Each structure stands twice: as C-alpha cells, then as structure tokens.
Amino acid sequence: MGVVSKGEQTRELALREALAQSSNVGLQGITIGALADSLGMSKSGLFAHFRSKEQLQLDVLDFAGRMFVARVFTPALDVSSGEPRLTFIVDRWLGWAGFADYALPGGCVFVTAAREFDDEPDGPVRDLLVTQQQEWLDTLAQVVRGGVREGHFREDADVDQVAYDILALMLGYHFAVRLLRDERADSRTRRAFERLLDDLRPTS
Template identity: 50%
Template sequence: MSKGDSTKRVILDEATEIASKVGLQGLTIGTLATRTELSKSGLFAHFRSKESLQLDVLRHARERFVDLVVRPALAAPRGERRVRALFEHWLAWCRGDVLGGGCIFTAAAAEFDDQPGPVRDLLVNDERDLADTVAQVFRTGITEGHFRAEADPYQFAQDLHGILLAYIHSARLLGDPMAEQRAARSFEALLAAAR
C-alpha cells in the first residue's frame, strides 16, 4: 500500500467514525481536517467534493462491514450456524462495537432515502446486495435441511434486517437496557418459524 493510500485509509477511518455519529450530511472537510490535523486543501485533494467524500466513506464502511460481518459469517458452517454467525456479527456492528455512533448505513438511509443522487444510489445498491447476501446465507440453510424448503429467503432477509433496525431504535434512541435480549429473542423466533 502506497503512502498516499495509507494516508487516505486513515482519513477514511476517521471520516467513517465521524459520520457514524453526526451523519454523512454532518461530515465536513473542515471537521475532518480538525480531527486528522491535516489541511483542508490536502483533504480536498483527496476528495474534491463533499459528495465524493460521502461516497468514499460509504465504500470504506462497506469494506469494513464485509470484513467484520459477512466474511466471518461465511467462515461458519453452512446452514443455521452460518445464519447465527451473520446475526451475531451484524448485531455487534449495530451495537457500536466497530463505529462509536453505530450503524452508518442505517443513519445514511434515513438521511438520503428521499434525496436522489449518487449517494442514495450507492446506498440502494449496497442494501440490495446485503439482502441478496442474507437470502443466500439462508438459502444454504434450506439446502442443508435446517429450514423449510418453502421458506422465502428474501422474507427472512427482510425480517432479520427488521430485527436489527428495531434493535438500533430501542438501544440507541430509547436506551432500552433490554434491547439486545429482545433482539436475540426475536431472532430465535424467526429461526423457529423458518425450521
């Protein structure tokens, strides 16, 4: 990795952390310059615009999500154990174990759901890819005989995502100390319904 790539990665790590707390709209080159102790002109040379910075942050966050959630889940044995691993790693991501502000994608979806443009387009593509991934992981559970043959993998993906969104709302907004246990119970009920 070149020095420029290494520097950009450090900048994107910091930018992603900031955006997880203040949102992509709240992320500015000025704030990033202060936090990284780099000049605004130096940062501008890396990103050229706020939109470019937002897109790079989302791509960087996606790479981290894949590395910390998807790949470890895919390393688990096929079927229900893989589905469980996916849930556990995704829950850790939402809990804020990785980014102090929690799931950057959930916040960005709320910010950009009705704002056409490249940032929204990237979010939509990434969310669709995630649904496809969850559906495929679940589908292997059907193949392994762990889940009913007629179970709908995309319904499972939506329901699992719904559990995690409810967890984020309960834990982060409402401060419910039972949020994680409730999410775990909802997950177990979802698995039971799929068996």
Template identity: 40%
Template sequence: MSPRKSAAEAHRTRERIVERSVAVASVEGLQGLTIGRLATDLGISKSGLLGHFGTKEILQLAALRHASEVFSRAVWEPASDTEPGLARLRAVCEAWTTYLDRERVTFPGGCLFTTSAVEFDARTPGRVRDAVVKLHQVWRHRLLGDIRHAVVSGELPPATDPDQLVFELTGIFLSLNHTVQLFGDTTAPDRTRRAVERLLG
C-alpha cells in the same frame, strides 16, 4: 523525501481522513461531512484534504465503502467459513448483534452502513444514494442465499418466503441499532437474539 515514502505518507493521510469521516458521519450523517470540519479535526489544510478526494461526494463514497468493509469484516467474515444454510445464517445474526452492540470506536454514533439507509431512503437518486442501495442489495443477496439453501436442505420449512424472512431480519437489526443508540437499552441485544430465534426456529 523519496517517492516511495511520499506515497506511503499520502496513503496514511488518506486513511486518516476516511476513518475520521466515518466517525463523524456515524454521528452527523454523510450529509453532515464538511471539508472544513474534517480539516480542523485532522490538523490539515482544506486544500490538502481536497487534494485527496476532490469533492465532498467522493469523500462520502469513500466513507461509505470503508463502513461497508468494517461491517463485512465484523459480520460476514467470521461466519463465512460456516456451513452454508441455517448454521451460517445463525452465525451471521450473532455476529451482527455483537457488532451493533459493541462497535463504538469506528462508529461512535452507530453503524454507518445501517443508518445510511435511513438517511438516504427519501433522497433523490444520485451516486451516494445509489451506492447505499447497492451495498444493501449485496447484503440482502447474501442473506437470501443462506435462507434459500436452508429451505432446499430442509432446515427451514418448504413454505418459507425467503424475501419475507430477509425483510423481518433486517427490521430486527434496524430496531437493534435504533434501540441501542437512542435509548442505550442494554437489554436490546438479548431481545434481538430472542426475535431471531423465533424467526429461525
């Protein structure tokens, strides 16, 4: 086997491990990831799996990064070329709603990017919790940027508190994920759209 082919196969195996890790973690949490479970699911040895990641923590971080990339591709990228401000904020919220309602292949148990915040909010600081915090801070910063732009441009009232608006928007989408996953409520996406519309006017 050529070195190039060997490297390509190793890369594909690593991708399979990460994708399966995200699917499992979306149901059982990042703490629920086990080397033995993943090795069995993928039909590879524990030592082979550890050869790619070394530790459970590194695997958790890889799964979290992948989940964040999926979220960004589904929610941010479709709206990224929209005019900054209220138009882009509305586009992001619509993409976010659709994503939480329909993304089941990658996240059979719900959005890992969303649920990781609940899983790790009370845990002691560490690499995984720190990564969760950082990813959510980046997302909050993106939302704040468009809200502040909308205020400056007059699209939102001058008295708008951007941090408060991000707080309320985040609450709406946490509720959407919870309502869809726990209750299977098919009305939740439309309720979300109405709640967003009341906030953004």
C-alpha cells in the same frame, strides 16, 4: 520508499476517521473542516484528497461496505452453512451496529445514511447506498437458502421475506440501543430472532 505512498496512507486514515464521524453525524453531517481538525491538518490539504464532498461520501460508503463485509460476512464463510452461519452473521451484525465496534462510535453508518438519503432525489450517493443494501439483502437470502438446502429450514420458506424480517430486527435494535438506550435491546432482538428461527424450522 514504502510500498504505499504517503498520500494513500493519509487517505486511508482520513477515510477511517470520516467513517467514525459519519456514524455519529451522518454522511451529510460530515464537514471537511471538522474532519481536517480531527486529523490535525488543514481543510484544503484534506480536501485535495477527495475533490468534492460528494466524492468523500462515496468513498466513505464504499469503505464502510468493504469493512462490513470483512467483519460480518467473510468470517461467516468459515462457519458451516445453514442455520449456524445465519446465527453467526446475526451475532456479528449486532456487534457492528451496537457499541462493540470502536470504528463506529455512533452505530451502524448504513442506518444513519439510509435515513439521510431516503427522501433525497436520486443521486450517486443514494444509488450506491441502495445498491449496497439490496446486495446485502440478496446475500442474506442466499444464506437462508443454504439453510433450506441443509434441511435446517422448511422447504417452503420465503427466503426473501426472512431476509427482510432480519433487517427489520436490526433496525429495531439500532433504534432501541441508540435512541432509547434500552439495555434490553440486545436480548429482545435475540429473542425475536429465535422466534423467527422457530417458525422457520421444519414442523417436527
């Protein structure tokens, strides 16, 4: 009777759980059995929803992408464009990659997936991942360009370089907080971001 069928419902639940586990063990590290156990159902019952492990990985990646956009980018559209919006995004991003996001107990799933597939030969999962990352870099650059338009940033700013720099900062943050368990990771990343903004502002 529900507007959403039983199948869709468990599928959604499975994706949510799979995403959480992926953040810990990666997309390859997911096992159908462990996932089924966590959901209290049988391996084959779960397996039927996705018809292969690769399809599961693709679905999880897509799910994660939509969640990232919804939590980090979309809310930023309510913030005035330019530097405020960029700062807002970085702040949300830190939350997504760190411990704040209970949906990702193991940190940013993209960071994990990136290293799993970086040396893999081309394949559907790798391709989707690369596309997502490049689109996100473009989006970031676009936000920076908005800052230039607003007069917050220098006219000659290399917006792609800035996007690249910010991404590197986030990778460093993930490394420090996840592997080294460095409590100063957050403040260090924010400091580095401030320095980046300083260099970006018009010379007064």
